[in-house]
Amino acid sequence: MLAIAIIVLREVLEASLIIGIVLAASLGVVGRGAWIGGGVIGGLAGAGAVALFAAAISDAFSGTGQELLNAGVLILAVAMLAWHNIWMARHANEVTREANALGKAVATGQRPLIALGLVVGSAVLREGSETVLFVYGVATSSSETPIEMILGGILGIAGGAALGVALYMGLLRIPVRRLFAVTGWMVLFLAAGLASQAANFLVQADLLPALGQDIWDTSFLLSETSIPGRILHTLIGYAARPQGIQVLAFIATLAAIGLPMWLIVRPSDNRGRTHGTRQDGKLAYKG
Amino acid sequence: MRSRLLSIALALSAVLGAPSLAADPLQYTLTIKDHVFAPTDLEVPAGQKFELRVVNQDKTAEEFESKDLHREKIIPGGGAITLVLGPLRPGSYEFFGEFNPKTARGKIIAR
Numbered sequence: 113m114l115a116i117a118i119i120v121l122r123e124v125l126e127a128s129l130i131i132g133i134v135l136a137a138s139l140g141v142v143g144r145g146a147w148i149g150g151g152v153i154g155g156l157a158g159a160g161a162v163a164l165f166a167a168a169i170s171d172a173f174s175g176t177g178q179e180l181l182n183a184g185v186l187i188l189a190v191a192m193l194a195w196h197n198i199w200m201a202r203h204a205n206e207v208t209r210e211a212n213a214l215g216k217a218v219a220t221g222q223r224p225l226i227a228l229g230l231v232v233g234s235a236v237l238r239e240g241s242e243t244v245l246f247v248y249g250v251a252t253s254s255s256e257t258p259i260e261m262i263l264g265g266i267l268g269i270a271g272g273a274a275l276g277v278a279l280y281m282g283l284l285r286i287p288v289r290r291l292f293a294v295t296g297w298m299v300l301f302l303a304a305g306l307a308s309q310a311a312n313f314l315v316q317a318d319l320l321p322a323l324g325q326d327i328w329d330t331s332f333l334l335s336e337t338s339i340p341g342r343i344l345h346t347l348i349g350y351a352a353r354p355q356g357i358q359v360l361a362f363i364a365t366l367a368a369i370g371l372p373m374w375l376i377v378r379p380s381d382n383r384g385r386t387h388g389t390r391q392d393g394k395l396a397y398k399g
Numbered sequence: 400m401r402s403r404l405l406s407i408a409l410a411l412s413a414v415l416g417a418p419s420l421a422a423d424p425l426q427y428t429l430t431i432k433d434h435v436f437a438p439t440d441l442e443v444p445a446g447q448k449f450e451l452r453v454v455n456q457d458k459t460a461e462e463f464e465s466k467d468l469h470r471e472k473i474i475p476g477g478g479a480i481t482l483v484l485g486p487l488r489p490g491s492y493e494f495f496g497e498f499n500p501k502t503a504r505g506k507i508i509a510r
Contacts, residue, residue: 119498166460167475175481178472242462245473246498249459253434316470318483325469325488336466355469 113260113267116250120268121339123243126346127155127235128276133302134228136283137196137295140210147229154229155236162241163248179317182238186310189234192227193303194369197296199224201376211288275343296373298347304365305349311361323356425449431474432456434499445489445509454479461503465494468507485509 131148138144162169162181169177200207200223250261286294314320331352334341344350349362425447430437434457443449453463455474463480464471474480487509496503 115501119500166473167478170473170475170478170480178480242473245460245475246462249461249476249498252459253457312469316472316482322469331466353466353469 113264116247116261116264117267117271118339119246120243120265121271122337122342123239123246124269124272125239125275125339125342127232127239128272129279129343129346130235130302131232132276132279132283133295133298134232135280136291137299138223138225138228139284139288139291140213141223141225144223144225144228147225148232151229151232152236155233156240158233158237159240159244162237163244166241166245173317176317176319179313179319183310183313183317185234185238186306186313189231190303190307190310190365192230192234193299193306194365195224195227196231197299197303197369198372198376199227200292200296201373207292208289211292300366300369300373301348302346303369304362305346307365308349308351308354308358308362311357312355315355315357320357323360325355326353327356327359329353426452428452428454429505430454430456431461431496431503434461434496434502436494436496436503436505439505441505441507443485443487443507443509446486448483448485451482451484451507452479453482459498461499462497463494464497465492467492468494470494471497 131152134148135144138148169181171177173180247261247265250264251258283291283294311320315322329352334344334350334352336342336345336350336352341350341352351358354362425443427441427443427449429441429451431453441451453472453474455461455476455478458476460476460478461474462471463474463482468482468484470482470484472480472482484507487507489509492507492509494505494507
Protein backbone atom coordinates (compact mmCIF):
# COMPACT_ATOMS: atom_id res chain seq x y z
CA MET A 113 0.00 0.00 0.00
CA LEU A 114 2.78 2.40 0.96
CA ALA A 115 4.65 1.51 -2.22
CA ILE A 116 1.60 2.49 -4.26
CA ALA A 117 1.18 5.68 -2.26
CA ILE A 118 4.78 6.73 -2.88
CA ILE A 119 4.63 6.05 -6.61
CA VAL A 120 1.34 7.96 -6.94
CA LEU A 121 2.72 10.78 -4.80
CA ARG A 122 5.77 11.07 -7.05
CA GLU A 123 3.54 11.29 -10.12
CA VAL A 124 1.06 13.76 -8.62
CA LEU A 125 3.65 15.99 -6.99
CA GLU A 126 4.77 18.00 -9.98
CA ALA A 127 1.26 18.83 -11.15
CA SER A 128 0.26 19.72 -7.60
CA LEU A 129 3.18 22.11 -7.07
CA ILE A 130 2.54 23.75 -10.44
CA ILE A 131 -1.10 24.31 -9.50
CA GLY A 132 0.08 25.85 -6.22
CA ILE A 133 2.35 28.30 -8.04
CA VAL A 134 -0.30 29.17 -10.62
CA LEU A 135 -2.91 29.77 -7.92
CA ALA A 136 -0.56 32.12 -6.09
CA ALA A 137 0.45 33.88 -9.31
CA SER A 138 -3.21 34.59 -10.11
CA LEU A 139 -4.29 35.62 -6.62
CA GLY A 140 -7.23 37.96 -6.74
CA VAL A 141 -7.85 37.63 -10.45
CA VAL A 142 -11.51 37.28 -11.26
CA GLY A 143 -12.35 34.04 -13.03
CA ARG A 144 -9.13 32.26 -12.16
CA GLY A 145 -11.00 29.40 -10.48
CA ALA A 146 -12.85 28.59 -13.69
CA TRP A 147 -9.71 28.64 -15.82
CA ILE A 148 -7.54 26.68 -13.42
CA GLY A 149 -10.36 24.25 -12.65
CA GLY A 150 -10.92 23.93 -16.38
CA GLY A 151 -7.22 23.21 -16.80
CA VAL A 152 -7.39 20.43 -14.20
CA ILE A 153 -10.50 18.88 -15.74
CA GLY A 154 -9.16 19.20 -19.28
CA GLY A 155 -5.84 17.74 -18.13
CA LEU A 156 -7.58 14.80 -16.47
CA ALA A 157 -9.65 14.11 -19.58
CA GLY A 158 -6.49 14.31 -21.67
CA ALA A 159 -4.67 12.02 -19.25
CA GLY A 160 -7.44 9.45 -19.58
CA ALA A 161 -7.26 9.67 -23.37
CA VAL A 162 -3.46 9.37 -23.39
CA ALA A 163 -3.63 6.34 -21.08
CA LEU A 164 -6.34 4.77 -23.24
CA PHE A 165 -4.41 5.26 -26.46
CA ALA A 166 -0.99 4.62 -24.91
CA ALA A 167 -0.14 1.90 -27.41
CA ALA A 168 -1.12 3.96 -30.46
CA ILE A 169 0.76 7.01 -29.17
CA SER A 170 3.82 4.91 -28.39
CA ASP A 171 3.93 3.50 -31.94
CA ALA A 172 3.32 6.85 -33.63
CA PHE A 173 6.13 8.67 -35.46
CA SER A 174 8.14 5.48 -35.84
CA GLY A 175 8.08 4.82 -32.12
CA THR A 176 8.82 8.31 -30.85
CA GLY A 177 5.19 9.33 -30.27
CA GLN A 178 5.55 9.40 -26.48
CA GLU A 179 8.64 11.56 -26.59
CA LEU A 180 7.14 13.99 -29.09
CA LEU A 181 3.89 14.25 -27.13
CA ASN A 182 5.73 14.85 -23.85
CA ALA A 183 8.13 17.35 -25.39
CA GLY A 184 5.25 19.12 -27.17
CA VAL A 185 3.17 19.41 -24.01
CA LEU A 186 6.21 20.64 -22.05
CA ILE A 187 7.13 23.22 -24.69
CA LEU A 188 3.52 24.47 -24.72
CA ALA A 189 3.73 24.93 -20.94
CA VAL A 190 7.06 26.78 -21.25
CA ALA A 191 5.57 29.09 -23.88
CA MET A 192 2.53 29.83 -21.70
CA LEU A 193 4.72 30.53 -18.65
CA ALA A 194 6.83 32.84 -20.79
CA TRP A 195 3.70 34.63 -21.97
CA HIS A 196 2.52 35.01 -18.37
CA ASN A 197 5.78 36.50 -17.13
CA ILE A 198 6.25 38.87 -20.05
CA TRP A 199 2.62 39.97 -19.73
CA MET A 200 3.23 40.62 -16.05
CA ALA A 201 6.28 42.74 -16.86
CA ARG A 202 4.35 44.76 -19.40
CA HIS A 203 1.47 45.35 -17.03
CA ALA A 204 3.54 45.89 -13.92
CA ASN A 205 1.78 49.14 -13.15
CA GLU A 206 -1.69 47.67 -13.10
CA VAL A 207 -0.45 44.62 -11.26
CA THR A 208 1.06 46.79 -8.52
CA ARG A 209 -2.14 48.77 -8.24
CA GLU A 210 -4.07 45.55 -8.19
CA ALA A 211 -1.83 44.14 -5.50
CA ASN A 212 -2.43 47.22 -3.38
CA ALA A 213 -6.14 46.80 -3.93
CA LEU A 214 -5.79 43.18 -2.92
CA GLY A 215 -4.24 44.33 0.29
CA LYS A 216 -7.51 46.11 0.89
CA ALA A 217 -9.31 42.88 0.08
CA VAL A 218 -10.67 44.12 -3.21
CA ALA A 219 -10.46 41.33 -5.72
CA THR A 220 -10.00 42.74 -9.18
CA GLY A 221 -7.57 42.44 -12.00
CA GLN A 222 -6.80 40.40 -15.01
CA ARG A 223 -4.08 38.10 -16.25
CA PRO A 224 -3.66 35.88 -19.29
CA LEU A 225 -5.74 33.22 -17.57
CA ILE A 226 -5.84 31.01 -20.64
CA ALA A 227 -2.05 30.66 -20.35
CA LEU A 228 -2.31 29.58 -16.73
CA GLY A 229 -5.15 27.19 -17.54
CA LEU A 230 -3.03 25.56 -20.23
CA VAL A 231 -0.03 25.31 -17.90
CA VAL A 232 -2.15 23.47 -15.34
CA GLY A 233 -3.77 21.31 -18.02
CA SER A 234 -0.43 20.26 -19.46
CA ALA A 235 0.96 19.36 -16.04
CA VAL A 236 -2.09 17.29 -15.12
CA LEU A 237 -2.06 15.62 -18.53
CA ARG A 238 1.57 14.54 -18.30
CA GLU A 239 1.58 13.30 -14.75
CA GLY A 240 -2.01 12.09 -14.80
CA SER A 241 -1.65 9.71 -17.72
CA GLU A 242 1.20 7.89 -15.98
CA THR A 243 -0.80 7.70 -12.77
CA VAL A 244 -3.78 6.25 -14.63
CA LEU A 245 -1.62 3.60 -16.31
CA PHE A 246 0.08 2.72 -13.04
CA VAL A 247 -3.12 2.51 -11.00
CA TYR A 248 -4.82 0.51 -13.74
CA GLY A 249 -1.87 -1.87 -13.75
CA VAL A 250 -2.04 -2.38 -10.01
CA ALA A 251 -5.80 -2.78 -10.18
CA THR A 252 -5.60 -5.59 -12.73
CA SER A 253 -2.71 -7.44 -11.13
CA SER A 254 -3.47 -9.52 -8.09
CA SER A 255 -0.55 -8.59 -5.87
CA GLU A 256 -2.50 -5.98 -3.92
CA THR A 257 -5.99 -6.15 -2.52
CA PRO A 258 -8.45 -3.56 -3.83
CA ILE A 259 -8.62 -1.82 -0.47
CA GLU A 260 -4.84 -1.53 -0.23
CA MET A 261 -4.76 -0.18 -3.75
CA ILE A 262 -7.48 2.40 -3.20
CA LEU A 263 -5.97 3.50 0.11
CA GLY A 264 -2.53 3.74 -1.47
CA GLY A 265 -3.86 5.78 -4.37
CA ILE A 266 -5.82 8.13 -2.12
CA LEU A 267 -2.88 8.52 0.24
CA GLY A 268 -0.57 9.34 -2.66
CA ILE A 269 -2.93 11.88 -4.19
CA ALA A 270 -3.66 13.42 -0.79
CA GLY A 271 0.05 13.68 -0.05
CA GLY A 272 0.75 15.33 -3.39
CA ALA A 273 -2.17 17.71 -2.98
CA ALA A 274 -1.07 18.56 0.57
CA LEU A 275 2.36 19.61 -0.68
CA GLY A 276 0.74 21.79 -3.35
CA VAL A 277 -1.54 23.36 -0.75
CA ALA A 278 1.41 23.89 1.60
CA LEU A 279 3.30 25.69 -1.15
CA TYR A 280 0.26 27.85 -1.91
CA MET A 281 -0.33 28.69 1.74
CA GLY A 282 3.36 29.47 2.14
CA LEU A 283 3.24 31.83 -0.81
CA LEU A 284 0.17 33.54 0.61
CA ARG A 285 2.20 34.53 3.65
CA ILE A 286 4.28 36.77 1.42
CA PRO A 287 3.05 40.37 1.53
CA VAL A 288 0.77 40.75 -1.44
CA ARG A 289 2.86 43.59 -2.87
CA ARG A 290 5.84 41.29 -3.21
CA LEU A 291 3.95 38.11 -4.02
CA PHE A 292 3.87 38.58 -7.78
CA ALA A 293 7.60 39.29 -7.89
CA VAL A 294 8.17 35.99 -6.08
CA THR A 295 5.76 34.05 -8.29
CA GLY A 296 7.44 35.65 -11.32
CA TRP A 297 10.77 34.18 -10.26
CA MET A 298 9.15 30.82 -9.53
CA VAL A 299 7.47 30.77 -12.93
CA LEU A 300 10.79 31.64 -14.57
CA PHE A 301 12.59 28.71 -12.94
CA LEU A 302 9.65 26.39 -13.44
CA ALA A 303 9.70 27.18 -17.16
CA ALA A 304 13.46 26.60 -17.39
CA GLY A 305 13.12 23.24 -15.61
CA LEU A 306 10.31 22.14 -17.92
CA ALA A 307 12.38 23.16 -20.96
CA SER A 308 15.21 21.00 -19.66
CA GLN A 309 12.79 18.06 -19.37
CA ALA A 310 11.58 18.69 -22.91
CA ALA A 311 15.18 18.63 -24.15
CA ASN A 312 15.65 15.27 -22.45
CA PHE A 313 12.66 13.82 -24.31
CA LEU A 314 13.98 15.15 -27.61
CA VAL A 315 17.34 13.46 -26.94
CA GLN A 316 15.45 10.26 -26.19
CA ALA A 317 13.64 10.61 -29.53
CA ASP A 318 17.10 10.92 -31.11
CA LEU A 319 16.24 14.41 -32.39
CA LEU A 320 18.72 16.36 -30.28
CA PRO A 321 22.30 15.51 -29.32
CA ALA A 322 22.86 14.86 -25.60
CA LEU A 323 26.00 17.05 -25.54
CA GLY A 324 27.52 15.08 -22.71
CA GLN A 325 25.93 12.51 -20.42
CA ASP A 326 26.50 13.61 -16.85
CA ILE A 327 27.59 17.23 -16.71
CA TRP A 328 27.62 16.82 -12.96
CA ASP A 329 26.48 14.12 -10.57
CA THR A 330 24.94 15.21 -7.29
CA SER A 331 22.78 12.12 -6.85
CA PHE A 332 24.82 11.22 -3.75
CA LEU A 333 23.69 14.51 -2.18
CA LEU A 334 20.11 14.58 -3.35
CA SER A 335 18.60 11.88 -5.51
CA GLU A 336 16.13 13.05 -8.09
CA THR A 337 13.82 10.14 -7.27
CA SER A 338 13.51 11.12 -3.60
CA ILE A 339 10.55 13.29 -2.66
CA PRO A 340 12.69 16.35 -1.77
CA GLY A 341 14.59 15.78 -5.01
CA ARG A 342 11.33 15.67 -6.93
CA ILE A 343 10.13 18.88 -5.28
CA LEU A 344 13.31 20.75 -6.19
CA HIS A 345 13.19 19.20 -9.63
CA THR A 346 9.84 20.90 -10.21
CA LEU A 347 10.51 24.16 -8.41
CA ILE A 348 13.97 25.03 -9.70
CA GLY A 349 14.60 22.35 -12.31
CA TYR A 350 17.05 20.45 -10.10
CA ALA A 351 18.69 17.61 -12.00
CA ALA A 352 21.07 15.25 -10.22
CA ARG A 353 22.79 14.17 -13.44
CA PRO A 354 21.86 16.44 -16.32
CA GLN A 355 22.85 15.96 -19.91
CA GLY A 356 24.60 18.88 -21.58
CA ILE A 357 21.61 19.79 -23.69
CA GLN A 358 19.43 19.99 -20.57
CA VAL A 359 21.74 22.54 -18.98
CA LEU A 360 21.75 24.45 -22.25
CA ALA A 361 17.94 24.39 -22.52
CA PHE A 362 17.65 25.54 -18.90
CA ILE A 363 19.97 28.52 -19.35
CA ALA A 364 18.53 29.42 -22.76
CA THR A 365 15.01 29.49 -21.31
CA LEU A 366 16.08 31.58 -18.31
CA ALA A 367 17.59 34.06 -20.77
CA ALA A 368 14.72 33.95 -23.26
CA ILE A 369 12.13 34.78 -20.58
CA GLY A 370 14.29 36.71 -18.14
CA LEU A 371 15.80 39.18 -20.61
CA PRO A 372 12.51 40.46 -22.03
CA MET A 373 11.24 40.77 -18.45
CA TRP A 374 14.19 42.99 -17.56
CA LEU A 375 14.17 44.94 -20.80
CA ILE A 376 10.51 45.87 -20.55
CA VAL A 377 10.56 48.94 -18.38
CA ARG A 378 8.40 48.72 -15.38
CA PRO A 379 7.19 52.25 -14.70
CA SER A 380 6.71 51.57 -11.02
CA ASP A 381 10.45 50.90 -10.80
CA ASN A 382 11.27 54.27 -12.27
CA ARG A 383 9.08 56.40 -10.13
CA GLY A 384 11.51 56.44 -7.24
CA ARG A 385 14.46 57.28 -9.49
CA THR A 386 15.36 60.80 -10.50
CA HIS A 387 17.94 59.88 -13.12
CA GLY A 388 17.86 57.76 -16.25
CA THR A 389 16.66 59.37 -19.42
CA ARG A 390 17.00 56.02 -21.15
CA GLN A 391 14.31 54.65 -18.95
CA ASP A 392 12.15 57.65 -19.60
CA GLY A 393 12.48 56.97 -23.30
CA LYS A 394 11.27 53.46 -22.85
CA LEU A 395 8.49 54.66 -20.68
CA ALA A 396 7.27 56.80 -23.54
CA TYR A 397 7.42 53.78 -25.81
CA LYS A 398 5.35 51.84 -23.38
CA GLY A 399 2.83 54.50 -22.62
CA MET B 400 3.13 9.25 -60.48
CA ARG B 401 3.19 6.24 -58.27
CA SER B 402 6.37 4.85 -59.77
CA ARG B 403 7.99 8.27 -59.54
CA LEU B 404 7.16 8.46 -55.84
CA LEU B 405 8.48 4.96 -55.45
CA SER B 406 11.76 5.80 -57.14
CA ILE B 407 12.13 8.91 -54.99
CA ALA B 408 11.47 6.80 -51.93
CA LEU B 409 13.99 4.24 -53.07
CA ALA B 410 16.59 6.88 -53.77
CA LEU B 411 15.96 8.44 -50.36
CA SER B 412 16.19 5.14 -48.58
CA ALA B 413 19.40 4.38 -50.43
CA VAL B 414 20.89 7.68 -49.31
CA LEU B 415 19.58 7.54 -45.77
CA GLY B 416 19.72 3.81 -45.30
CA ALA B 417 23.13 3.03 -46.69
CA PRO B 418 25.31 4.41 -43.89
CA SER B 419 23.24 2.82 -41.16
CA LEU B 420 23.23 -0.50 -42.99
CA ALA B 421 26.96 -0.27 -43.38
CA ALA B 422 27.26 0.44 -39.64
CA ASP B 423 25.14 -2.66 -39.01
CA PRO B 424 22.87 -1.40 -36.22
CA LEU B 425 23.13 -3.51 -33.12
CA GLN B 426 19.85 -4.63 -31.65
CA TYR B 427 19.13 -6.06 -28.24
CA THR B 428 15.88 -7.15 -26.70
CA LEU B 429 14.65 -7.07 -23.13
CA THR B 430 11.48 -8.84 -22.16
CA ILE B 431 9.19 -8.04 -19.28
CA LYS B 432 7.14 -10.89 -17.88
CA ASP B 433 5.43 -10.96 -14.51
CA HIS B 434 7.06 -7.57 -13.80
CA VAL B 435 10.59 -8.96 -14.17
CA PHE B 436 13.11 -8.07 -16.87
CA ALA B 437 14.88 -10.79 -18.82
CA PRO B 438 17.78 -10.78 -19.09
CA THR B 439 18.49 -8.82 -15.94
CA ASP B 440 22.10 -8.25 -17.03
CA LEU B 441 22.50 -7.26 -20.64
CA GLU B 442 25.98 -7.03 -22.10
CA VAL B 443 26.59 -4.55 -24.90
CA PRO B 444 29.78 -3.32 -26.55
CA ALA B 445 31.04 0.02 -25.25
CA GLY B 446 31.46 2.91 -27.67
CA GLN B 447 28.72 1.85 -30.07
CA LYS B 448 25.24 3.10 -30.69
CA PHE B 449 22.61 0.39 -30.40
CA GLU B 450 18.88 -0.17 -30.30
CA LEU B 451 17.22 -1.65 -27.29
CA ARG B 452 13.83 -3.18 -27.84
CA VAL B 453 11.78 -3.70 -24.70
CA VAL B 454 8.90 -6.10 -25.09
CA ASN B 455 6.21 -6.09 -22.43
CA GLN B 456 4.50 -9.46 -22.19
CA ASP B 457 2.43 -8.39 -19.21
CA LYS B 458 -1.07 -7.11 -19.68
CA THR B 459 -0.30 -3.99 -17.67
CA ALA B 460 1.82 -1.01 -18.66
CA GLU B 461 5.33 -0.55 -17.34
CA GLU B 462 7.65 2.44 -17.41
CA PHE B 463 11.22 1.73 -18.41
CA GLU B 464 13.30 4.14 -16.40
CA SER B 465 17.02 4.64 -16.09
CA LYS B 466 18.75 7.53 -14.42
CA ASP B 467 22.06 6.18 -15.67
CA LEU B 468 20.90 6.19 -19.28
CA HIS B 469 18.60 9.26 -19.03
CA ARG B 470 15.61 7.39 -20.32
CA GLU B 471 11.99 7.03 -19.25
CA LYS B 472 9.40 5.54 -21.49
CA ILE B 473 6.06 3.85 -21.01
CA ILE B 474 5.65 0.39 -22.46
CA PRO B 475 1.95 -0.34 -22.94
CA GLY B 476 0.63 -3.69 -21.76
CA GLY B 477 1.38 -6.26 -24.46
CA GLY B 478 3.37 -3.64 -26.36
CA ALA B 479 6.97 -2.90 -27.18
CA ILE B 480 9.21 0.15 -27.45
CA THR B 481 12.58 0.80 -29.00
CA LEU B 482 15.21 3.00 -27.43
CA VAL B 483 18.27 4.30 -29.22
CA LEU B 484 21.18 4.14 -26.78
CA GLY B 485 24.89 4.77 -26.65
CA PRO B 486 27.62 5.05 -27.48
CA LEU B 487 28.23 4.13 -23.83
CA ARG B 488 31.41 4.34 -21.86
CA PRO B 489 32.43 1.01 -20.29
CA GLY B 490 30.46 0.51 -17.11
CA SER B 491 27.22 -0.62 -15.57
CA TYR B 492 23.95 1.19 -16.25
CA GLU B 493 21.00 0.37 -14.04
CA PHE B 494 17.40 0.44 -15.19
CA PHE B 495 14.10 -0.38 -13.53
CA GLY B 496 10.38 -0.49 -14.09
CA GLU B 497 8.93 2.50 -12.33
CA PHE B 498 5.57 0.84 -11.78
CA ASN B 499 7.13 -2.26 -10.22
CA PRO B 500 10.44 -1.06 -8.87
CA LYS B 501 10.84 -3.97 -6.45
CA THR B 502 10.81 -6.74 -9.02
CA ALA B 503 11.58 -5.07 -12.32
CA ARG B 504 15.29 -4.28 -12.12
CA GLY B 505 18.31 -4.87 -14.26
CA LYS B 506 21.43 -3.39 -15.73
CA ILE B 507 23.18 -2.90 -19.02
CA ILE B 508 26.88 -3.69 -18.88
CA ALA B 509 28.96 -1.97 -21.51
CA ARG B 510 32.33 -3.63 -22.18
